[in-house]
Amino acid sequence: MATIYQNGEFVEETWVRADAETEVSADTDLLVPLALFLEDADAFTSRTGKTALLVEPGDEVEKAATYLDQLAYVAVSFPSFADGRGFSTARDLREHLNYQGDIRAVGNYILDQVPLARRCGVSSFEISKPEVLKALKAGEWPEVTKYLQPAFGAIEEIPEGTRPWARRSFRDLAVAAE
Structure with missing residues (x-):
């Protein structure tokens, strides 16, 4: 279960992160890495469960452009607070690919990056750091x-x-x- 911050509210969600060995039922909500998604995009988008895309730094999200409107959201990975490629990916999704859905920041970002990510088009945040959760619950917005x-x-x-x-x-x- 993950805590998601979106529109000033907190919700709990459960998504299975898929990998090559993951065997899941057709109605399971899956978060699929871009490379795995591209291997059989039609199969992932035709499932009864929801499918979301996980984009890592260096991934070419443009390759999934024709499927973006069929996804529950696109998760942009921030593997380190010092790695800013997630900001560029979010901006590319919004400005160049005209993606209108939810862009979710996942990974090891810090509180100071939350408003900057919002400016780049990120609309929700998977909270993995307790200090970020605590600050957002306290109403901090740096x-x-x-x-x-x-x-x-x-x-x-x-x-x-x-x-x-x-x-x-x-x-x-x-x-x-x-």
Whole structure:
């Protein structure tokens, strides 16, 4: 069972992580690594159980582009807080592949990376670190309020002065008004 943080709420979910030796029933919810998924994508997407895709750093998610709308979500792996390739993968899914579904961060990210991942298109987080869970439950959100690149989609922001490439969060306005 995994704790998922999405839209300010916590839910518990159970997914089986598939590998080449995994034998599961057709109605089991599976999280499938990209390489295994591509071996027989039609079989994974035609099951009665839900299928989600796990993308590791260095994987070419573009190879699964025609199947993205048939997936429950796409999990983007952050194997280390120092490995930023997950941010690029999330942004590629949203901006280049026009993926509209749930992008879930999984792995060893830290709390400071949660708002940055949101800016790149991540919409849910599988919490594996107890300190991240504790901080999010306490309402901590370590947002940086000034940025040098625009955010994707639902995040509202405004240009910073006369520099259209510089951005600032609407949260920054509330702080300045206090």
